[in-house]
Amino acid sequence: MVELTPSSARAVPEPEHVVSAMAPAFRMLRAGLHIVMLVCAGIAFAAGVGLSKTPGQTHHGWLGMAGVVLFVAGWAGGAIQVERGKVHENTAATVAGLSLMGAAWMLAASQILEASYLVFPFFFALLFLLGMKLGTVAVAAATACAIFFVSLHIGFSFAVVIGPVLGASVSIMIGWALRAVAYQAAMRESLLQRLLDTERELTVSQREAGVQAERARLAGEIHDGVSQSLSSIQMLLHAAERGLPTDDEHRKTKEYIVMARSAAEDAQTETRGMLRRMAPAALSDETLTGALERLADVGAGPAVVVMSDDPPLTMSQQSALLRIAQGAVGNARQHSQAHRVLVSLEHDDATATLTISDDGVGFSPSKAPEGTPGRGHFGLALMRERAQQLGGELVVDARPGQGTRISVRIPLEAGASQGGGQNGAGQASNTGEEEL
Template identity: 45%
Template sequence: METEMDTAAMPGAETLRRSVDILFGILLIGVGASVLTNGVQKFLVLGLLFGFAAVYYWGTFFLDNAPTWPVFVWLMVLTVLWVVMLPIQPLAVYLVFPLFFLYLNAFPDYRGITAVIGATVVAIFGNYPQFSPGSVVGPVLAALVTIAIFFAFRRLWLAHLDREQLFRELLATRHQLATTERKAGMVAERQRIAHEIHDTLAQGLSSIQMLLHVAEQEVSSGDADNAIKHIGLARTTAADNLSEARAMIAALQPAALEQASLEGALHRIAESSAVPEVAVTVEGASRPLPMRVEATLLRIAQGAMGNVEKHSGAGRAKLTLTFEPDEVRLDVVDHGAGFNPEEVSERPAGLGHIGLAAMHSRAAEVGGDLTVESTPGLGTAVSVAIPTVDSDA
């Protein structure tokens, strides 16, 4: 039956259905045995019982997938056979029990309840004119108990379906979350690698290009000494870039910090820069910093100096490393062309101006704060402050 298929998936539905079939068989046997001594009428009652049983079991086996109208016709035939039997054999009133279950199973809504009420009324008036309290209370009580049992069973089934649906949704959400986290991790790793390449290899290659360009001009003008000096700086920068690349591949700390302190690494940046004058100043009592903090400051210094070389056209720049009791600060100041920070921040991220975004991201990763102040024609100041009180981990 189409509607019965809804309940066929219930936990224990098959057991309930077979129990109703067994109950129906027992009632048929009981009603049939009671008319064996009833003369000629017994053949009529037995024939009706046989027809009732044949229609009942045929429907239970062949109407599982049927649409609503064949099921309705099947129940009508059963009901008519039962109503015809009642005046001939009053004990046939007990066959209303399996009918109740069939009505509700086929139509688990107001239609099924209406059918149960109608069958109850027929069962009560089937004893007319021999009314008794039992003939009224019995069918009514049976109808109420059947409805209560069926809908309690159905409520448990619906709760079971809700739990299954929730479980499937939780599994789907968990899978989606795992997929999202994996994608987010891939994006974050790609961004980190992009920042690493920008702040190391790209900046180094840019410095080499500018140093060689200056050396080429000096060779053309006959200033061989300065040309050799700039070529030497280009070679040093290339060596540093090679070390950075090897360290990046091996997922090690920045190569510049393996060979010197943070202050020494900043001096190497100043020495290899294409900016003519770069000063490095340390203020406050110098102290060891966590490697992650030193690496962040070094990368920001490289990124900031790369921007000075490529965009500012400045002849002078200054790097100031300041140690304070609860934080360390790095300031990179130049006296170049400057720019409008608001216009740059509104541009979409891309290779042309990834430096500022990378520096902000690096500072945020260690709980720091990076600010950029610049005015067209008046230079640029990049300042990053990183707390050190809880950064020893």
């Protein structure tokens, strides 16, 4: 009849896919309670059988046995519904079911002295199905009824009072203790589920980071190798075309050169498309500034303000800076408790600087070394690694209570295009004189 599981703690729902280590203990407690109820019911029923054979007490015996049978039937029906998850704490149906069981118990206890013992398992049903507050009131009322019925049979005395009162007190203490254990078990399982979810998210994130890093590496190699070679081929062919005389004797050679230039241009166009497809999704169709502004618009938490002068960056630089910004803004939203986050992207003749600052609670870098879990410090190590791969550096300025400022400075590369996205991949001219 009583559902003694961690789900009794309503404030913290039990995770669906995590099996509680406490579940076997609760099942044993529930089984033990059923056994106690059956033993008490058996004693009362046996007493009723004997009473029904006593001259002048027959009707008391039969009425008492009827009450015991109804109580056991109510308990069994409630236990089945609890196992099916159809009984919920302190609902109208639960109160009605307990009221009927209480009436059956009072019928049995008024006729058979031994039926009064059924009040002890009934205490636990009241406590766990009505909630501890209302259940405690119901236990007090049941205790008073038990004292009254026992007094009807053997007369009122101190011993008659102390037995039910002690039983009720012990039941209430056990009930509160089990509630506390159930709550702690549910809390632990909730934290475990969150840990498992975080581990899955970290695995997906690391896989995605690995994919993007490999794409960026391949894009850089293609840009610095194949694309530059194609640009050089177009430039040389264009120079050869201009150096040829315009007479009929060299007309066929000039046509071959034009065909070769066209083939190289087509190959370079395909290469640019490949580089665009290798770029992060946020950079596929927009500049780095646009991707940062879209990052500011997505997600809850502090307001994110973006300031940028669109430095000339290669696609690999844009991809890395976007990942760094995503990580820093994500950390600020999750940990900083800030009201405002500022993302600025600026450049001079030689370098580009990305800065993410917030007005949150800050932290002490010396007390939370990079590479340790929590507060995003493992993410800081990844950001620093990305900056170093670009030949730059990352600086973290953070103090408890004074916010956090992350700055990334990288050198500009010759031939980088202004903006990002499709433009950032570079647009070679038909003559091949502009690099990808």
